[in-house]
Amino acid sequence: MIPFDRERFERAARKRGIDVVLATSRHNVAYLTGGYYNMFFARDQRFGAGQYLSAVAVPAARIEGAFYIGRDSERDFLAAFGPLWITDVQSAPRRPNMTVEVAAKAAELLRARGLGAGTIAVELPFLPADAFAVLRGELPGATFVDATPALADVRAVKAPGELERLELAHRRVADAIHATFAAGRPDDTLRDLAAAVERGVEERGAEYLYALTNVGPGLTRAATAERWGRGRPLHIDAGAEVDGYRADVARMGSIGAAPARALEMFEACVRAQAGIRGRVGPGVACRDLSRIGTDAMAAGPFGRFGKFQAHGIGLVSHEVPAVTPESDTVLEPGMVVSVETDYLDPEIGHIKLEDSVVVSGAGCEGLGDVHRGWSTVAGA
Amino acid sequence: MIPFDRERFERAARKRGIDVVLATSRHNVAYLTGGYYNMFFARDQRFGAGQYLSAVAVPAARIEGAFYIGRDSERDFLAAFGPLWITDVQSAPRRPNMTVEVAAKAAELLRARGLGAGTIAVELPFLPADAFAVLRGELPGATFVDATPALADVRAVKAPGELERLELAHRRVADAIHATFAAGRPDDTLRDLAAAVERGVEERGAEYLYALTNVGPGLTRAATAERWGRGRPLHIDAGAEVDGYRADVARMGSIGAAPARALEMFEACVRAQAGIRGRVGPGVACRDLSRIGTDAMAAGPFGRFGKFQAHGIGLVSHEVPAVTPESDTVLEPGMVVSVETDYLDPEIGHIKLEDSVVVSGAGCEGLGDVHRGWSTVAGA
Numbered sequence: 001m002i003p004f005d006r007e008r009f010e011r012a013a014r015k016r017g018i019d020v021v022l023a024t025s026r027h028n029v030a031y032l033t034g035g036y037y038n039m040f041f042a043r044d045q046r047f048g049a050g051q052y053l054s055a056v057a058v059p060a061a062r063i064e065g066a067f068y069i070g071r072d073s074e075r076d077f078l079a080a081f082g083p084l085w086i087t088d089v090q091s092a093p094r095r096p097n098m099t100v101e102v103a104a105k106a107a108e109l110l111r112a113r114g115l116g117a118g119t120i121a122v123e124l125p126f127l128p129a130d131a132f133a134v135l136r137g138e139l140p141g142a143t144f145v146d147a148t149p150a151l152a153d154v155r156a157v158k159a160p161g162e163l164e165r166l167e168l169a170h171r172r173v174a175d176a177i178h179a180t181f182a183a184g185r186p187d188d189t190l191r192d193l194a195a196a197v198e199r200g201v202e203e204r205g206a207e208y209l210y211a212l213t214n215v216g217p218g219l220t221r222a223a224t225a226e227r228w229g230r231g232r233p234l235h236i237d238a239g240a241e242v243d244g245y246r247a248d249v250a251r252m253g254s255i256g257a258a259p260a261r262a263l264e265m266f267e268a269c270v271r272a273q274a275g276i277r278g279r280v281g282p283g284v285a286c287r288d289l290s291r292i293g294t295d296a297m298a299a300g301p302f303g304r305f306g307k308f309q310a311h312g313i314g315l316v317s318h319e320v321p322a323v324t325p326e327s328d329t330v331l332e333p334g335m336v337v338s339v340e341t342d343y344l345d346p347e348i349g350h351i352k353l354e355d356s357v358v359v360s361g362a363g364c365e366g367l368g369d370v371h372r373g374w375s376t377v378a379g380a
Numbered sequence: 381m382i383p384f385d386r387e388r389f390e391r392a393a394r395k396r397g398i399d400v401v402l403a404t405s406r407h408n409v410a411y412l413t414g415g416y417y418n419m420f421f422a423r424d425q426r427f428g429a430g431q432y433l434s435a436v437a438v439p440a441a442r443i444e445g446a447f448y449i450g451r452d453s454e455r456d457f458l459a460a461f462g463p464l465w466i467t468d469v470q471s472a473p474r475r476p477n478m479t480v481e482v483a484a485k486a487a488e489l490l491r492a493r494g495l496g497a498g499t500i501a502v503e504l505p506f507l508p509a510d511a512f513a514v515l516r517g518e519l520p521g522a523t524f525v526d527a528t529p530a531l532a533d534v535r536a537v538k539a540p541g542e543l544e545r546l547e548l549a550h551r552r553v554a555d556a557i558h559a560t561f562a563a564g565r566p567d568d569t570l571r572d573l574a575a576a577v578e579r580g581v582e583e584r585g586a587e588y589l590y591a592l593t594n595v596g597p598g599l600t601r602a603a604t605a606e607r608w609g610r611g612r613p614l615h616i617d618a619g620a621e622v623d624g625y626r627a628d629v630a631r632m633g634s635i636g637a638a639p640a641r642a643l644e645m646f647e648a649c650v651r652a653q654a655g656i657r658g659r660v661g662p663g664v665a666c667r668d669l670s671r672i673g674t675d676a677m678a679a680g681p682f683g684r685f686g687k688f689q690a691h692g693i694g695l696v697s698h699e700v701p702a703v704t705p706e707s708d709t710v711l712e713p714g715m716v717v718s719v720e721t722d723y724l725d726p727e728i729g730h731i732k733l734e735d736s737v738v739v740s741g742a743g744c745e746g747l748g749d750v751h752r753g754w755s756t757v758a759g760a
Contacts, residue, residue, distance in 0.1 A: 027426055039603065043423075043589045044621075046407055048691075048698040049528050050505035080602035099505045122509070125430035125479045129512035130504040130526075146510075148429050195585070202582035205575070209423045222460035223419065241424075311428075318428040 002063060002085055003034030004154055012150040013060035019118030020059045021147050022106055022135075025126040027315045028151050030244055032056040032066075036081045037244075038074045043207075050097040053131065055106050056086065065113055069105050071098070103131035107138035117141030123148050156312060156320035157334040162245060163358055163367070166314065166336060169206055169240055169247035170356055170368030176200030177236045178371040181253035186229050186379050190215060193236065194223040201240040209239035209246065216262065216349015230255045230379065233262040233349040244315050248338045250354035251371060255379030265302050265351040266374050269341040272296040273353055276310075276339055280357055280364040286327035289337075293323070297341055305343040313338045313356055335359045336367065382443060382465055383414030384534055392530040393440035399498030400439045401527050402486055402515075405506040407695045408531050410624050412436040412446075416461045417624075418454045423587075430477040433511065435486050436466065445493055449485050451478070483511035487518035497521030503528050536692060536700035537714040542625060543738055543747070546694065546716060549586055549620055549627035550736055550748030556580030557616045558751040561633035566609050566759050570595060573616065574603040581620040589619035589626065596642065596729015610635045610759065613642040613729040624695050628718045630734035631751060635759030645682050645731040646754050649721040652676040653733055656690075656719055660737055660744040666707035669717075673703070677721060687722040693736055715739045716747065 013021065023032055026045065030037040033056060041052040055069045067088040070078070078089065090109065092101040110116050116139045122132065124146040136144065158166065180196040188196075190213040197211040212221040216233040220226075228234055237250035252266050272293075279292050289310065297306030310323035313336055321329040323337060331337075338356040345351070353372065357364040393401065403412055406425065410417040413436060421432040432451070439445045447468040450458070458469065470489065472481040490496050496519045502512065504526040516524065538546065560576040568576075570593040577591040592601040596613040600606075608614055617630035632646055652673075659672050669690065677686030690703035693716055701709040703717060711717075718736040725731070733752065737744040 025426065040590050040592070043587075044697075046405065046506075046696050048696075049532065076600045076602040079600070080604045097505055124510040124513075125477055125508045126426075127509040128505045129502070129507040129509050132509035132512070133504075152429065199582060202579060202588070207423075208582070210420050212420070220456045220459070222456040224460045316426050316428075317424075322428075 004031065005157065006063060008157065009058070009063070009154050010060060012153040016121070016145065016150055017119050018060055018121040018145065018147070018150060020057055020110065020115045021121045021150065022055060022057045023123060023147060023151060024053055024055045024102070024131070025123050027244065028123065029054050029056050031151070031155055031315055032058060033068065033084055033086065035243065036078070036084060038070060039077055040074070048094070050099050051128070053099045053102045053128065055102050057106060057110065059113060059115060067109050069102050097130065099128040099131040100134050103134035104138060107135055110139065119143045119145055121145050121147035121150055152316070152320045155314055155316070157332055158314060158336055158358065159334070162314065165242045165245035166247065166356065167367045169242040169245050170249055171370055172204040172206040172242065173201060173238050173240050173247040173249040174251065174368055174370045176204055177238055177249065177251045178375060180236065181251070181375040181377050184228055184253070184255060184377060184379060186227065186255055188228050189225045191223040191225060193228065193234070197236060197238050201238070206240040206242050209241060211236055211238040214350040217347050219344055219346055219350050221350065228255060231257055231259065233258045233351060235350050235352050237352060237354060239317070246313055246315070246317055247368070248313055248317060248354060248356065250340070250352040251375065252351060252353070253375035253377060255377055257376065258374070259348060262348050262351060263374060265343040265345065265348065266353070268300055268302055269343065269351060269353040272341045273339060273355070277357055277364055280331065280337060280359060281362060282331055282333050282359055284331045286321050286323045286329040286331065287325055290323050290325050290327065293339070302343050302345070305345040307342040307344060309340040310337050312336060331359045333359050333361055384411065385537065386443060388537065389438070389443070389534050390440060392533040396501070396525065396530055397499050398440055398501040398525065398530060400437055400490065400495045401501045401530065402435060402437045403503060403527060403531060404433055404435045404482070404511070405503050407624065408503065409434050409436050411531070411535055411695055412438060413448065413464055413466065415623065416458070416464060418450060419457050420454070428474070430479050431508070433479045433482045433508065435482050437486060437490065439493060439495060447489050449482050477510065479508040479511040480514050483514035484518060487515055490519065499523045499525055501525050501527035501530055532696070532700045535694055535696070537712055538694060538716055538738065539714070542694065545622045545625035546627065546736065547747045549622040549625050550629055551750055552584040552586040552622065553581060553618050553620050553627040553629040554631065554748055554750045556584060557618055557629065557631045558755060560616065561755040561757050564608055564635060564757060564759060566607065566635055568608050569605045571603045571605060573608065573614070577616060577618050581618070586620040586622050589621060591616055591618040594730040597727050599724055599726055599730050601730065608635060611637055611639070613638045613731060615730050615732045617732060617734060619697070626693055626695070626697055627748070628693055628697060628734060628736065630720070630732040631755065632731060632733070633755035633757060635757055637756065638754070639728060642728050642731060643754060645723040645725065645728065646733065648680055648682055649723065649731060649733040650752070652721045653719060653735070657737055657744055660711065660717060660739060661742060662711055662713050662739055664711045666701050666703045666709045666711065667705055670703045670705050670707065673719070682723050682725070685723040685725040687724060689720040690717050692716060693718045711739045713739050713741055
């Protein structure tokens with residue numbers, strides 16, 4: 001069964017005049033195969049003198065003509081994954097350089113399908129330069145365009161299985177941040193706290209990506225040797241993946257009471273979040289949502305410190321829908337938006353609340369809405 | 381202070397007629413900066429419609445003319461890292477696409493240094509196609525060659541700080557595998573065991589990369605739903621990083637007694653390892669080492685199941701030195717070789733021992749030689 005929305009794919013390709021999509025990035029290979037990626041290279045593709053590269057080609061007019069190119073040595077992983085919907089599974093040698101070998105194999109298979117002189121969409125910001133040179137050399141009649149926007153459009157509406165993974169990822173990150181606050185000590189450095197989030201995320205079965213930390217006053221968000229101390233607002237803004245689906249969550253905490261102004265700013269974040277969420281739903285133009293959010297964070301006594309940002313999230317951070325004044329996107333059920341509400345007051349710190357919501361049939365629902373309040377902990 | 385071996389760099393560049401190296405991959409950016417990489421993108425560079433890209437350029441004839449290009453938003457991370465040896469630190473905008481913006485900025489800075497018409501070494505198997513197109517368009521007089529082999533040559537000899545990280549990574553992986561054996565139960569699936577290695581590695585402060593598992597009989601190495609059971613040889617071949625430096629370690633274990641033939645094969649692996657290590661040292665030609673290892677694994681009663689492989693390891697798996705019949709490399713002190721000794725007998729399973737050694741002044745030393753014996757555990 002085709003694991004993505006066939007009509008959405010065909011529409012995205014047609015709109016751009018694409019005859020075939022040739023995806024080579026980890027994210028889009030996994031997306032188009034329905035979740036398969038060579039596990040040996042999932043965390044790092046570099047190997048020997050080059051890098052592991054796999055490819056999925058999906059012809060727009062005849063999706064069933066898709067093919068996959070990997071390596072002989074991944075047969076066991078493919079078997080463990082179960083049958084792919086793609087029936088033509090090929091392999092390319094890794095020597096002298098797998099990027100070049102995969103491109104040569106792809107060119108051969110595209111030609112055999114009569115697509116060698118068509119409009120071929122490749123991931124230009126990801127495709128290795130040497131692989132692209134081979135494609136262009138082997139397919140001199142082809143027109144190459146960027147596949148990145150088309151595939152982003154297809155990925156924008158999430159299937160139930162994708163939403164489950166996103167919810168799990170968000171919950172695990174929120175739990176890991178909460179546990180880090182709870183176990184925190186005044187002597188802990190920001191580096192210690194970031195490391196604790198990393199361990200906490202992995203213990204919970206997610207794959208750590210990053211943890212940004214700020215302890216106020218000041219606005220630095222690096223993992224330094226600065227200590228949390230008592231009464232200081234700490235923000236942790238962390239990311240992790242579950243089966244490749246990303247969470248992006250920010251929470252606040254302090255050991256003992258934080259300054260009243262920090263808590264008031266946080267309450268303003270909470271209210272702004274609620275207000276913005278109240279406006280998210282199907283049919284809403286992202287450019288309107290951008291204005292609504294920006295206005296919400298510019299209002300009130302802390303408005304001059306306010307900052308609003310919202311972005312799609314899934315296999316990719318800041319994917320479609322873009323929530324900007326220029327965005328042409330209209331929200332649809334199944335789209336996911338990460339809503340960031342920040343106050344950046346150098347005298348207090350970086351006060352922030354961030355969660356993601358999924359657009360539902362009527363409005364929206366939070367994904368892993370846990371531990372959203374300010375965590376005041378004992379620190380001993 | 382220049383964090384890499386200046387002479388080695390100059391020699392690698394001169395040998396290939398390179399005027400300037402322009403590195404853009406995570407591994408080589410971190411190597412050339414002396415360990416800095418934007419932490420927000422260290423685990424996944426993809427972002428929005430493109431990817432995060434940073435660049436380090438090092439002119440061969442005047443290393444002090446080096447420059448770094450990143451993003452404005454990484455200023456805090458750069459400050460937390462401390463001063464780079466590279467004094468010219470620039471940033472490129474992320475819109476419309478950071479890959480293209482970094483390339484345009486790099487072209488401008490190379491031109492300003494009089495290197496715009498020189499031989500520019502870029503990482504062809506890594507550089508995004510769109511970034512390369514910009515470089516070629518902006519620098520029509522330049523000759524572009526692959527930087528990958530030159531940088532691999534420079535990285536091949538490790539500094540003491542690199543060896544410490546490699547040792548730590550190897551030790552942590554060996555410890556995590558050992559702990560997984562110790563806590564294993566007959567009902568554990570290969571998937572459970574791979575997940576336990578992942579958690580174990582992360583708990584110990586390393587970054588998990590992969591865990592290959594085989595339970596004999598049979599030769600499959602995928603994380604399936606197959607159970608460990610009693611008396612079955614289990615091999616775990618796992619990788620992880622410490623500060624980007626990789627370990628690659630394989631260990632054997634069973635719940636209760638394994639078949640005598642499996643244990644005999646393992647003893648043969650242990651003997652072969654000792655024999656091969658006895659031949660590793662400065663001045664040894666890698667092609668000779670390849671023959672020595674292949675002969676060792678082809679000898680004795682299990683020879684027809686034997687397989688030998690050895691490869692360099694550092695920031696990259698299977699980096700220089702290549703230990704193959706075709707290799708021209710001669711071992712030098714500070715080079716690291718991962719030695720793989722395998723017997724693949726379908727009726728028994730995949731018996732394997734793998735560790736890395738560093739070439740010393742006289743011979744070689746193991747990196748994290750712990751828990752090398754067969755682990756027989758109670759499983760309850």
